[in-house]
Amino acid sequence: MPFRPPAPFDDLCTVALNVEPAGDHRTTEIDWTRLPTEAGVVLLVDANARPVLIRGIGDPRAFVRRRLGADPDDDPTPRVDYRAVVRRVCVIPTGHTLLAELLAGACEALIDPELARSTNARLSACFVIADGSARLPMFRAVDWLDLWDGSDRPGAHETVLGPFTSAKRAKQWIEHVVDLFDLCRYDHLLAQTPDATACVYKQMGKCPAPCDGTEPLESYRERFRLALAFTGDAVARDREQTTQRMERAAADLDFETASSLKDRLQVLDGLTSAGDWDVCDTGATRWNITGPTRKSAWTRCSTLSPEGLALACDASGSPGDADSQRLPLGKRMSWLLLATLVDRWQKGLATGEQVVQDVREPSALPD
Numbered sequence: 001m002p003f004r005p006p007a008p009f010d011d012l013c014t015v016a017l018n019v020e021p022a023g024d025h026r027t028t029e030i031d032w033t034r035l036p037t038e039a040g041v042v043l044l045v046d047a048n049a050r051p052v053l054i055r056g057i058g059d060p061r062a063f064v065r066r067r068l069g070a071d072p073d074d075d076p077t078p079r080v081d082y083r084a085v086v087r088r089v090c091v092i093p094t095g096h097t098l099l100a101e102l103l104a105g106a107c108e109a110l111i112d113p114e115l116a117r118s119t120n121a122r123l124s125a126c127f128v129i130a131d132g133s134a135r136l137p138m139f140r141a142v143d144w145l146d147l148w149d150g151s152d153r154p155g156a157h158e159t160v161l162g163p164f165t166s167a168k169r170a171k172q173w174i175e176h177v178v179d180l181f182d183l184c185r186y187d188h189l190l191a192q193t194p195d196a197t198a199c200v201y202k203q204m205g206k207c208p209a210p211c212d213g214t215e216p217l218e219s220y221r222e223r224f225r226l227a228l229a230f231t232g233d234a235v236a237r238d239r240e241q242t243t244q245r246m247e248r249a250a251a252d253l254d255f256e257t258a259s260s261l262k263d264r265l266q267v268l269d270g271l272t273s274a275g276d277w278d279v280c281d282t283g284a285t286r287w288n289i290t291g292p293t294r295k296s297a298w299t300r301c302s303t304l305s306p307e308g309l310a311l312a313c314d315a316s317g318s319p320g321d322a323d324s325q326r327l328p329l330g331k332r333m334s335w336l337l338l339a340t341l342v343d344r345w346q347k348g349l350a351t352g353e354q355v356v357q358d359v360r361e362p363s364a365l366p367d
Contacts, residue, residue: 003049003088006110008327009041009103012311015060015091019068021083030068030089035061038293039097041104045088052085054108056100060091095300096291098344098353102302102309105340106333116336117149125339126170127162127282129154132225135217138187139178141170144339148332159228160282163342165274173279176270181227182207184220193217230271232278232359239268275345277357282306282334285359287341292352303358304341306331 002018004010019030042060044053044067057063067082068089092107094100109116125144129152130137144163146152154160164170178185184207189196194213201207208215230238246261273279287304303310308329329337345355 003043003045003051003090005043005090005092005107008329009092009107009110012092012103013090014093015089017089019087019089030064032061032065035064035089036091036093037061038093038095039100040094041092041100041107043090043092043107044082044086045090046085047087049088051108051111052080053082054104054111056094056097056102056104058097058100064089095293096353097350098289098291098341098355099300099302099311101344102289102304102337102340105336106309106327106329109333109336113149117145120336120339121145123339123343124166125162125335125342126164126167127160128164128170128174129158129160130224130228131155131158132221132228133157134221136190136193137221137224137228138190139174141167141174143167144335147335148339150332161228161231161279162282163273163275163277163338164279165342165346169272169274173271173273176267177227177230179206180230180264180267180271181223183224183227184211186211232280232357235268235271235278239265242268275342277345277355280357280359282338285357287338288356288358289341290354290356291350304334304337306334308334309337 002016004016005013015034015036017030017034037059039056039058040060042053042055042057042063043051044064046052053067055063068086069083092103094103105116105120108119123144127142127144127147128139129142130139134157141164142152147154147160161173162170164173177183184190185201186199189199189211193211194217196211198209198212198214199207202209202212202214208220210217210220242261242264246258246265249255249258249261271279283306285305289302289304291300293300300311307326309327311327341355349355
């Protein structure tokens with residue numbers, strides 16, 4: 001049976017061509033004109049219907065010509081001569097390269113999870129998870145791979161914050177928010193509540209000490225919930241108010257207060273993801289991804305969410321029109337897509353590509 005991409009990508013595949021080796025085995029016979037020149041996912045498949053290469057590419061025709069050789073003088077990939085093994089080419093058009101890279105990663109993960117894991121191990125995205133309703137709430141930093149392969153499964157009441165560019169940045173965020181809200185610095189002492197011996201932070205006046213029973217647990221949990229919600233616009237508003245208070249204190253020659261507020265600003269500056277996006281509740285955030293297509297005045301717009309990836313292509317660049325299509329990939333796959341998006345965002349988006357956060361109310365997420 002001829003190879004087709006796995007569901008839900010099979011319906012998106014518009015080009016599927018057989019490849020026949022020429023008599024001299026140095027060229028291949030294929031109708032190059034049927035391959036699109038607009039960005040898309042390319043799958044090179046062998047005679048046993050197994051993909052040997054999956055890539056998100058800006059120009060599939062040029063990519064395939066390089067790999068398979070349009071003429072005997074073309075130099076194929078130095079490490080692998082794909083002309084000897086590739087017998088079918090499939091293309092999923094996407095319109096722009098960023099979306100092609102996202103879909104290529106998801107497609108590879110569905111076909112060969114182990115290969116996808118090794119291919120994407122270099123991605124460094126990390127998240128912070130906590131349950132504000134727990135009896136003893138605590139933060140933990142989790143690598144995206146642990147969420148993707150199920151090593152760490154967030155509970156139904158847990159909030160997943162991020163994405164952070166690295167585990168180091170996620171742990172720094174935890175340290176800064178703990179300092180701002182005077183939360184417990186030592187989880188092992190909090191776990192002994194109310195029978196622990198308070199640490200030095202109680203003596204310094206920087207912790208109300210729930211661990212030894214000085215502070216009621218309900219009061220501590222309320223502060224923890226406030227800390228858990230201290231993201232995005234809340235941080236921006238606090239920073240603006242703190243800046244105004246610092247300027248007023250300096251104008252009143254109250255330098256002690258101004259210095260204290262300056263220290264707070266430095267902590268607020270540390271509450272970042274290290275990228276051009278805000279730390280957010282991933283369960284309540286949609287990522288609107290847009291990029292130009294070669295069709296004049298048209299824009300390919302996609303929305304990445306825990307429910308999946310919604311695709312649309314229209315003149316306004318707005319998802320959800322009549323041509324839209326939702327890929328129900330599930331929240332497990334969303335960790336891979338989000339890690340890929342973070343990596344690409346760090347490297348720099350191409351001209352015309354844009355990613356915008358859209359924070360909404362959390363919704364029920366599929367497994």
